[in-house]
Amino acid sequence: MAIATETVGPGRAPLTPATIRNDRRKGDRVFRGFARGTGYATLVLLFLIGLFLFIEGWPAIHVAGWHFFTTSGFQTIGKTKHFGVEASLYGTVVVALVALAVGTPVAIATALFLTEYAPRRLRPFMIAVVDLAAAIPSVIYGLWAIYELQPNVVGISGWMSRHLSWIPIFKVATPQVNASLFIAGLVVGIMIVPIIASVTREVFSLTPPGEKEGALALGATRSAMIRRVVLPFGRGGMISAVMLGMGRALGETIAVVIILSESFFISPHILQSGGTTVAQLIAVHFGQGGRLGTQALLFAGLVLFAVTLAINLAASAIVSRSRSGAGVDL
Amino acid sequence: MTLTATNDRNTVSDVQPTPGTGAAGLVAREVCAWFSGRLVLEGVTLAMPRSTVTALIGPSGCGKSTFLRILNRMHELVPGAQLAGSVELDGTDIYAGRLRATDTRRNIGMVFQKPNPFPAMSIYDNVLSGLKFSRISVSDRDALVEVSLTKAGLWNEVKNRMRELGGALSGGQQQRLCIARALAVEPRVLLMDEPCSALDPTSTARIEQTIADIADEVTVVIVTHNMQQAQRVSDVCAFFLAAENEPGRIIEAGPTDVIFGSPTDERTSDYVHGRFG
Ligand SMILES: Nc1ncnc2c1ncn2[C@@H]1O[C@H](COP(=O)(O)OP(=O)(O)OP(=O)(O)O)[C@@H](O)[C@H]1O
Numbered sequence: 387m388a389i390a391t392e393t394v395g396p397g398r399a400p401l402t403p404a405t406i407r408n409d410r411r412k413g414d415r416v417f418r419g420f421a422r423g424t425g426y427a428t429l430v431l432l433f434l435i436g437l438f439l440f441i442e443g444w445p446a447i448h449v450a451g452w453h454f455f456t457t458s459g460f461q462t463i464g465k466t467k468h469f470g471v472e473a474s475l476y477g478t479v480v481v482a483l484v485a486l487a488v489g490t491p492v493a494i495a496t497a498l499f500l501t502e503y504a505p506r507r508l509r510p511f512m513i514a515v516v517d518l519a520a521a522i523p524s525v526i527y528g529l530w531a532i533y534e535l536q537p538n539v540v541g542i543s544g545w546m547s548r549h550l551s552w553i554p555i556f557k558v559a560t561p562q563v564n565a566s567l568f569i570a571g572l573v574v575g576i577m578i579v580p581i582i583a584s585v586t587r588e589v590f591s592l593t594p595p596g597e598k599e600g601a602l603a604l605g606a607t608r609s610a611m612i613r614r615v616v617l618p619f620g621r622g623g624m625i626s627a628v629m630l631g632m633g634r635a636l637g638e639t640i641a642v643v644i645i646l647s648e649s650f651f652i653s654p655h656i657l658q659s660g661g662t663t664v665a666q667l668i669a670v671h672f673g674q675g676g677r678l679g680t681q682a683l684l685f686a687g688l689v690l691f692a693v694t695l696a697i698n699l700a701a702s703a704i705v706s707r708s709r710s711g712a713g714v715d716l
Numbered sequence: 717m718t719l720t721a722t723n724d725r726n727t728v729s730d731v732q733p734t735p736g737t738g739a740a741g742l743v744a745r746e747v748c749a750w751f752s753g754r755l756v757l758e759g760v761t762l763a764m765p766r767s768t769v770t771a772l773i774g775p776s777g778c779g780k781s782t783f784l785r786i787l788n789r790m791h792e793l794v795p796g797a798q799l800a801g802s803v804e805l806d807g808t809d810i811y812a813g814r815l816r817a818t819d820t821r822r823n824i825g826m827v828f829q830k831p832n833p834f835p836a837m838s839i840y841d842n843v844l845s846g847l848k849f850s851r852i853s854v855s856d857r858d859a860l861v862e863v864s865l866t867k868a869g870l871w872n873e874v875k876n877r878m879r880e881l882g883g884a885l886s887g888g889q890q891q892r893l894c895i896a897r898a899l900a901v902e903p904r905v906l907l908m909d910e911p912c913s914a915l916d917p918t919s920t921a922r923i924e925q926t927i928a929d930i931a932d933e934v935t936v937v938i939v940t941h942n943m944q945q946a947q948r949v950s951d952v953c954a955f956f957l958a959a960e961n962e963p964g965r966i967i968e969a970g971p972t973d974v975i976f977g978s979p980t981d982e983r984t985s986d987y988v989h990g991r992f993g
């Protein structure tokens with residue numbers, strides 16, 4: 387027999403999983419250590435920032451107690467101390483929601499246009515323009531908004547307050563409709579469009595071409611194909627993009643400071659003048675309220691930090707749970 | 717004349733010819749195709765008679781897929797693609813502007829080389845997806861699903877798993893699901909681009925059986941690299957060839973037994989007997 391065959395018996399089944407030894411090379415180890423080190427450093431930094439805010443801000447909570455969350459105002463000097471973040475938290479949420487309501491549809495439409503409709507030759511240019519819009523400093527948006535956007539939008543605000551006032555949030559108690567939470571939200575909404583658009587565009591462009599062709603070959607129009615193939619594929623990515631935008635909207639400071647006239651009055655009428663956000667509270671009052679004021683603002687910062695962190699963590703959890711940022715298994 | 721279609725919207729929609737029902741014949745006349753200005757297919761004329769199975773054979777890169785995609789207006793979706801010539805579906809030129817691209821594609825279905833079910837839709841919804849795209853309503857969805865899956869030879873394997881996702885099937889099952897999905901819109905012609913190339917012999921046999929079963933009600937045009945398959949399933953056979961640095965052309969077309977038994981062109985004879993390509 388030319389070829390000897392050796393029969394391999396069934397053998398004994400191993401009872402414990404084998405440990406696979408990887409003899410890594412030095413360069414590999416160094417790189418791994420470096421990547422791991424910087425990764426941990428970021429986490430540690432996040433933790434230290436939170437800890438710092440907590441320790442430095444705690445004395446304010448010692449004074450105000452839980453009332454910090456149910457009080458609106460910033461009076462930290464004098465006999466009667468009256469300070470808290472209630473109205474500011476409320477305003478922060480309102481601004482973020484208005485921003486999302488305005489920004490999300492525009493951003494998703496932009497992303498769809500860029501991936502599905504834009505002429506192929508113009509596409510790279512258009513993508514660059516949209517991405518560039520994310521690089522404009524927010525102070526520029528703020529200035530543009532107060533000189534250009536607001537004068538044009540107050541008319542719309544007024545119209546809405548007159549004709550849509552049966553929707554409670556569009557009612558107004560005063561005729562003033564500038565410097566409102568609505569307009570602040572509008573500016574922030576415009577600012578987050580490029581962020582949401584670029585994340586969703588990336589996800590949309592990953593849609594398997596075979597599925598798109600399959601839909602078109604069944605007689606689907608382009609819009610039906612988008613609704614039934616591209617959008618479902620990009621769902622997870624869209625959700626996380628919106629949350630990223632929301633994180634940005636919650637923390638936006640300077641554009642809100644420029645637009646919003648500060649008022650600690652909590653009102654459901656978002657079109658009317660006045661409001662406050664946590665970021666604005668900190669930026670406007672920093673260094674004004676004595677030692678207690680600084681402590682109160684640091685704790686307000688901690689609150690904002692915690693909210694934003696939670697939103698971003700939720701966003702990344704959603705992205706990592708779904709296939710390539712898309713949400714079949716959501 | 718070169719037709720350049722940049723999108724699938726149709727400008728002439730006032731005339732809506734009622735696409736008939738049942739198998740329809742296809743006739744391609746003097747079809748040429750370009751990719752980014754490069755001619756890849758030249759002067760292809762071929763009749764694909766009603767209720768027959770036509771096999772397109774030829775070596776890789778000779779333009780079979782391109783030709784197939786011209787038959788249901790998928791070619792124009794490729795950026796930079798152009799074409800010339802005419803394709804008639806029972807006498808109506810699909811490129812003349814009287815039929816919308818979407819209606820054309822609904823009447824001339826397509827099955828791709830790589831199975832492409834919609835992975836996030838259930839098996840049931842996958843079968844009905846074509847109807848949803850075209851907003852066609854049917855009175856008895858369950859019956860349509862069953863009939864389509866039965867025709868595609870998949871019903872028995874999936875009848876108890878209708879709600880599972882289309883992506884949860886094996887490759888061969890996915891391909892048959894794609895066939896069922898294509899049949900559910902009752903196309904008059906079904907184009908298949910190497911539908912079995914990723915499948916095992918059993919699935920291949922099932923699909924060949926499916927082709928034989930549906931040939932009465934739908935004209936089939938199939939691209940295949942498998943000579944035995946071409947012989948087994950087709951009535952008519954067309955041999956494509958592209959000489960080096962030249963566009964693809966039809967060398968010979970005719971009844972399958974003639975193409976395989978006594979071809980007139982030596983190149984055809986060489987190819988079908990596996991002497992090159
Ligand atoms: N999207 C494209 N862009 C540019 N050229 C293309 C494209 N698709 C095909 N071609 C070219 O067109 C010619 C014909 O390709 P086609 O896919 O029709 O060949 P085929 O006969 O189907 O080959 P195969 O048997 O390998 O599938 C080839 O030269 C190919 O390189």
Ligand SMILES: [Mg+2]
Nearest residue numbers: 780781782909
């Ligand atoms: Mg091919």
